[in-house]
Amino acid sequence: MGLAAYRRKRDFAATPEPAGAGGTRSGARRFVVQLHHASHRHYDFRLELDGVLKSWAVPKGPSLDPASKRLAVEVEDHPIAYAGFAGDIPEGHYGAGHVEVFDTGTWMPSGSARAGLARGELKFTLHGDVLRGSWVLVRTRRQGKRQHWLLIKHDDAYAGPREADDFVDPTTDRPWPPARRRVIWRAHATATTAASAATVPLDRLGTAETITHAPFAPELCRSRTSAPTGDGWLHEAKWDGYRILATVVRGTVRLWSRNGLEWTGKIPELADAVRHLGFRSARLDGEMIVLQGARASFNALQRRLAAASREPACYMLFDLVHADGRSLAGVPLVERKRHLAERLAARPHPLLRYSEHQVGAGAAVFSQALAAGLEGIVSKRVDSGYSGTRSGAWVKVKARPSDEFAVVGYTEPKGSRPGIGALLLAAPDERGRLHYVGRAGTGFDAGQLRDLRRRLAHWQVDRPPAGIERLAHADRALAHWVAPRLIAEVEFQGYGGHGLLRQAAFKTFREDKTVNDLIDQARSPARRTGGTRAARPSRKPAGAEAATLTSPERIVFPEAGLTKREVADYYAAIAPWLLPELAGRPLSVVRCPDGIAKACFFQKHAGRGWGAHVHTIRIREKDGSDDYLSVDDAAGLLDLVQMNVLEFHPWGSPAGDPDHASRIVFDLDPGASVAWPRVVAAAREVRRQLAAIGLASFVRTSGGKGLHVVVPVDPPAPWDAAHRFAQGFARALASLHPDELVAVAGAKNRKGKIFVDWLRNGRGATSVASYSLRARPAAGVAMPLSWSELGRVPGGDAFTLRSALQRVRRRRNDPWEAIAGTSQALPPV
Structure with missing residues (x-):
């Protein structure tokens, strides 16, 4: 026409x-x-x-x-x-x-x-x-x-x-905005119009739950350098205060810090304010702040808590996790926030505020936040549940990078400057050991400098409490060392070539945090899931998790000469990246009790003696139900290593929804004579064909001979639909390239070709996790890649136990950072 x-x-x-x-x-x-x-x-x-x-x-x-x-x-x-x-x-x-x-x-x-x-x-x-x-x-x-x-x-x-x-x-x-449309999609079984979806009462949301006054694990943020795009995210101001969790049981209110310490006695006026909301039982999440004009002042908050001022603290609420006998942890965030806003509007209190949000337009919201003098924003998936982990559903974006460091010393002032010259700062590594990372000498006023000199004098020690390999030899003799009691939040402009902070400026002291909190986060940013457990930091000394290994010097990988101790050290260090792949999912593992030279076997069901940090997930099966393995933290990983586990294979669905696939994996498994460039070309063709039907995909080395192409699915698809799609896609691809690809299993079919293995996409089927070792001679690691770097990787086992950590620490960005925020539905088959 x-x-x-x-x-x-x-x-x-x-x-x-x-x-x-x-x-x-x-x-x-x-x-x-x-x-x-x-x-x-x-x-x-x-x-x-x-x-x-x-x-x-x-x-x-x-x-x-x-x-x-x-x-x-x-x-x-x-x-x-x-x-x-x-x-x-x-x-x-x-x-x-x-x-x-x-x-x-x-x-x-x-x-x-x-x-x-x-x-x-x-x-x-x-x-x-x-x-x-x-x-x-x-x-x-x-x-x-x-x-x-x-x-x-x-x-x-x-x-x-x-x-x-x-x-x-x-x-x-x-x-309706896209966030509400997704709520309607998820709720279509019980609500067929936007109006009815918007009026579902609290007593019909979520699931029945009885709670106690134990603190619950907070949802935690990952850091990003830019705001997420798209209408699948909502954006809130990043409030500069203390995270406070509230529990209400039979009308009695108790308040908790983010690491499970009770604060009810410190801020009774906020407990009274929460009581005013009239919940019989509740779990609420928010930030305690002191407002000066339209901005929160952390220094003013500290003066208020030290009783040095009468400025009122208020409770900025942003989530409702439980309400009157119903757990809302699985309810989409936009619905939780709507009910919270309605309760605050119906029962207003001068010390309670609602944290407003904007759906979509993340870059614009971030710019507005900076123009208003805020330090950044927190972006959250609109349809996300509340898992109590660092799942990636919540991310923070700051105007100027800041982080928290242990104060391990100070220098003498020069000229007319009072007190101290600069704070000497340290950060923990993945094993919990502190290492010097730089100094902060700006951002203090004269009163703070004098007060610091008096405080630090009480904690002075003779030897440095941290590794000082990055501190210049000429400066070591001039340093005064102190026990690491204070946590300083410092703004800085990245790290220099020697791994030291650039342009560091003191922001504030975090009286609500300890060195153990920093160590706990360095070991494992993913937190324990579950309702009533407190998110308390580990109090074990550095390396204690690995200290219980039996036969640590046993050779596990004979060709590579790697021991069980080295395997444990690898998993302790890689835990921050591996755990988001495992937490909250049923798990199968590969165990090699006598190393890979002898018998190895799969195991998925839990038994006795696995360790205190290994959990179980009850899964319905055809003939009843059974307990599957699960871990949520670094201690759990190392308990499994003690049981001679080498490989980790999570389900493609979370424990809360085992009947729906959240990921689909195509494993490109080459025959013995297939050259690596052909595998790379095959992966790119898989990506191209997926993109043609509107699906984004991600790639990783398998740690063995091939590559995995991973497709996130959100909203999740029923497993039978996922299975049909994967089978149909693989067969269609093989028919397009019959000389290169095959979609039928079996070594005889794979001769000279690449098997597009779609069989891992069924209920209960698993695929190896990113960052997991493989029980193969080279001790290869399944490593996430960006598509742009795929051509520079020499093979499926290019990254090994000895090189994987170096790769992860040197890369500037996580190549799979966008996978958690990818919203795409499978086409029907």
């Missing part, structure tokens, strides 16, 4: 619509649905094809119910640029009225799209936020100059009794 009719109907000097031109796009085709408030309200459904948007007006909007066949009137082709158009078409012009984007994504035809349109039956798959799965357009009749079609949803996993209008705010007739 072309764009002649489109241009003829419009005066582009007066309408904001794009004049546009035909064009081509690389990768997957785009679709868009726009809600058009013209003389007759309708939806415009558009598919990118042959450089234009093929377009239909759908008066009632698309229906996700296969029984509803919706009239779709074919209209003129539109330019591709129209897919991003939203705005007001002026009165008196064609199509006058307001246009908004309702849904957008990619689409894929079944067979030839041109042939389907020509014969009047176009079958296709949509990958959008609202419209997903398999659809068909069927041509019916012509009425005047208009060709009529029917838009019909096929009966698949995405079908249901939902209409396009269910995803529109009935009070404004505008599309």
